[in-house]
Structure formats: structure tokens, C-alpha cells
Amino acid sequence: MKVAVLVFPGSNCDWDCVHAAEQTIEGAVVDRVWHTTDTLEGYDLIMIPGGFSYGDYLRSGAIARFAPVMQAVAKAAAEGVYVLGICNGFQILTEAGLLPGALRRNTGLKFRCHSSQLHVANADTAFTSGYAAGEVIDIPIAHGEGNYYCEDAVLEQLKARNQIVFTYTDNPNGSVADIAGVINEQGNVLGMMPHPERAVNSLLRNEDGIRLFTSIMKAWRERHAIVG
């Protein structure tokens, strides 16, 4: 399985994403891909990491969405390739219109950096099949602008289509409906503010993120009829 981890000027969780993919996905070949690249042919999973991009001037992710590589992400997403945007990656995906809504400044104005308890609201996705529905998992957050917003009509749609994948048990940022992560209608693009790539190693005393990556591996294998 080939994995691309995008790198923008200011990305700072890219190596964490590389290590997480290598450690959790059996046989994964992981490349870091610079934002000026204009093709992502051949990749099975594209990860857009956390950190910052282009200084996050104007709005988080606003400028990054026009990077050449984002055209390639849009194309790959339309073809069904798995796309996982974490933190700044989630912000970029909403700015690019690949996911609904927007991420605003935390209501408390503080940068929140601590562990967070998440409900797995939808365990029936390519990213979450390894979890039980309603299971509570511990995945750390680290953001100043993670306050998810969408109009009421969009929220109703998200609920009706089961697109809310993770919710906070204790809302840290003012997100509507406690939303921590949403998936697109086709089910191949997931954006989330918490960092699963920081929760894949017993040395760090948190392995709750592992099953997110193994779920993707399982979905990819099923899609390609690889047994084992």
C-alpha cells in the first residue's frame, strides 16, 4: 500500500504521520510529498498532516488549498483514493471544499493541547471499522482553531448521512454538535482535529490511534481482494 504524506511550508506533523503509517500499516511504502507536486498517481492513501501551511495567513488552510498538490488531491479523492486530513489538514480540506463546514477560532480563544476523549460516532467507515460504535477513545488534540462550524441545514445532512465520525465527550473548542471529525458523502475523505498519529505507540502510553490506520489497511485490502 502506497502512502503519500503531503508537506507544506510550515507542516510539522509530517514525520509523525510517516512513522505512524510505517508502524501500523503492514508493508506500507510512505513518501513525503512536497506541496508543489502536481500528481499523486499510484498512491492509495494521502495524508494531509497537522502544523501550519503558508503561515496560515488570511485563514488556516486558505492559501494551501491552492497549492498544485491540492488539485491532485481533489482528483484522487474523486477517484476514491483514501484521504486523511488531520488538524491543519482538516482545515485545508474544508477550505478546498472537499469536506463541508469550516474551522474557526476556539471559543475559549486558547490553544488547546491535551488528550481528549472521543466518541466513535460512526464505526462503519473505511477509517473506523476497527472501533466499536460508541466506543470512547483517547486521542490528543493540539489546536487554536478547531471550532467546527456549519449551517443547521448542513448539520442535519451530516447527521442524516452519518457523516459525523468522531465527537468530543467534553467539547474543548465550541464545535457545533461536539464534532471532532467528519467524512465526505462517498466515505473516502476524513478530516479530524485530533491527532491519531500521536497515539500509536505504547512508549507514549497511547495506542488508541492504531486502529484508525489498520482500518484503512483492511479497507484497502478488501478493495483489492488481498486476504491476510
Next chain:
Amino acid sequence: MFKAKVYVTTKANVLDPQGAAVQQALHTMGYSAVDDVRIGKYMELTFDTTDRAQAEAELEQMCKKLLANPVVEDYRYELED
């Protein structure tokens, strides 16, 4: 040559945490009459062209695509000679 003044504001129904914090500070300072504070962005763009219609059409696109996020923000602009 045209100069554009672009104003980007948070939509009325969207909470503005920064505005709320500033309002609180103003109250602490004794300005109790302040009822609401909304923080937005102001941008100045200069255009090197004589085609006003073209500049205005492009400005509209820029606002929609980049300068404002229509999910949470409104925009308006003035184009001056």
C-alpha cells in the same frame, strides 16, 4: 490604476470569540454601553489596469475564492480610482 478596499466580516449568525473577548475587555475598562463587538478583516488591493469592469469582475472572484470563506464570512468592497 484602481484601489480596492475589501471588508471581510464574520456572518451575523456565527459566534466571534475574539469579538466577545474584546467586548469583555471594554466592559472591564468601564465602557459598559458597548453591546457587541465583531472583528473582521480589512484589505487594500491596488490594480494596475485601466479596465474597471474587468478589475471589478476579478475582485468579485477573488473574494469568493480566497479573500473570504463563504461558510462563515461575508464580504463587501469599494473600488476607487
